[in-house]
Amino acid sequence: MTMETKQKEQIEIKTIALYQLQPLLRSTLGNKLIVENYTTTSFLPPGENYGSTILAIDAIIRREEKSEKENLHMIAKMAPPTEFQRRVFNSPFTFRKEIFVYERLLPYYRHMEKEFGVNESELFDVIPKYYGSRLSLDPEIDFDDNAVILLENLKTRDYYTGKRDIGVDLDHSKLAVRALARFHALGIAMKHNKPDEYNIIREASKCPEIIKDGFTEYYIPILKKLEENPATRIHYDRCAVILKDESFFEEWLAEPEGEWATIIHKDFWVNNMMFHRDQDGHVDDVKFIDFQNYMYSNPVGEILFFLHSSTDDNVRANNLEELTDLYYEMFISVLLKMKCDIKPFSRESFNEQFLSVAKIEFIHLCFMIKMLTIDVDKTNLNNSTIETVMTRYEGNEMYTKRLESLVLYFVEQNWI
Secondary structure, three states, rough: HHHHHHHHHHHHOOOOOOOHHHHHHHHHHHOOOOOEEEEEEEEEOOOOOOOOEEEEEEEEEEEOOOOOOOEEEEEEOOOOHHHHHHHHHHHHHHHHHHHHHHHHHHHHHHHHHHOOOOOHOOOOOOOOOOEEEEEEOOOOOOOOOOOOEEEEHHHHHHHHEEEEEEEOOOOHHHHHHHHHHHHHHHHHHHHHHHHHHHHHHHHHHOOOOOOOOHHHHHHHHHHHHHHHHHHHHOHHHHHHHHHOOHHHHHHHHOOOOOOEEEEEEEOHHHHHHHEEEOOOOOEEEEEEEEOOEEEOOOHHHHHHHHHOOOEEEEHHOOOOHHHHHHHHHHHHHHHHOOOOHHHHHHHHHHHHHHHHHHHHHHHHHHHHHHHHHHHHHHOOOOOOHHHHHHHOEEEEEEHHHHHHHHHHHHHOOOOO
C-alpha cells in the first residue's frame, strides 16, 4: 500500500447509518417492544463534533403488540466516518468506556447516595436516559460501523447547549459547577465507602496511549500567534517551554497520587453539557454528555479547564473566584453527606492543586480555545479536513484575544 493510498483511506468519509433498531431497544425496554418505523437525520452541523457521528432518531414504537403507539426521540452516537478520527479518538476503546458510564458508573453513584439517605427525587441525575448500546452487529467483529450508543434526545424536552465560541453566563456556570463538584465528590465518596466497586470504576477509567503524530505541528501555529501579539510576546519563552514539553503525554495519562484523585469527565466544555429552563426562564437543570474520555485524575484540573474554556467574557473577567469558591463548597458538602473525612480536603490543599495541574491544563486550553473559536465556514472544517485545519489554522481575532487572556491570567497566578 502506497503512502498516498493510506492517506486517502484515512480521510475517506464512510456513510454511517443505523440498522436493526428494534433488537437494540428490546435490551432496555423489553422483548415485546415493536418498532413500527423510524427516521434518522444528522443531529449536529459540521465542526460541532469530531469524535463520533451523531444522528437524531425519531421512532414510533409499541411496548407490546396491542399497546398504543408512542413516539420515541433519541440520539444515536455512532462511529466517526473517517479512519483518521477513529485512530485519533480510539473509537473501539472509548465506546466501551462510555457504555460503562451509563450501565455501571453512574448507577453505582446513585445506589450509594440511596444508602446514605438521599431521596429518590434528589439522586444525582446528570445524564440523558440510556436506551442501550452495541459495538457491532456481528459477534465475531470487535467494533464496526454499526457500533452505537442510544440516548434520549434532550432537545425534544427543550434542553440546549451554550454557544461554543461565546461560552455560558454566570447562572449557567453556577449550575454546571455545582453538578461538576458533585460528580467529582461522589467518586471520592465511592473510594472511601465502596472500595471494591471503586476499584472496578478506576480500572474502567484507564485511557489508551495518546496518538503523538503531528503534535509538533499542532503547537507551531499557537506559538506563532503568541509571538505576533505584543501582549503575549514578553511571555513567549515560558509558554514555549511548556507547549514543546512532550512529557505532556505521560502527565495526561498518569494516575495522580493522593486523596484528591477521582473520576473526572476530562472533556467538560460547553458542547458537552445541556441546560434547561423552567417556565419562568430560570436555568433549572444541566445534563452531561460525551463521557468517552473520563479518567481517574485530579478534579481541580477539570474545574480550571471549564472556567477558562466554557464561560463567557464577563464571567472570566469577574466571577472566576466566586465560581471556584462555589465548587469547593459543593464538593465538601457532598463529602459530608456521604460521611467522608474532609480533613485531607482543606481549602489550603485545594488551592495547592491548581499549581500542580496548571501546566497540563494550559496546554489543553491553548489547543481547545482554537477549536472553540474556529470559524467553521471560513476554514471549511469538516470530517475530511480536520487534521489539516488543526495543523495549519492559526486562529482568528477572537482566538488571539482568548489566548492573550489565558496567558495573562496564568502568568498573574504564577502558574506558568
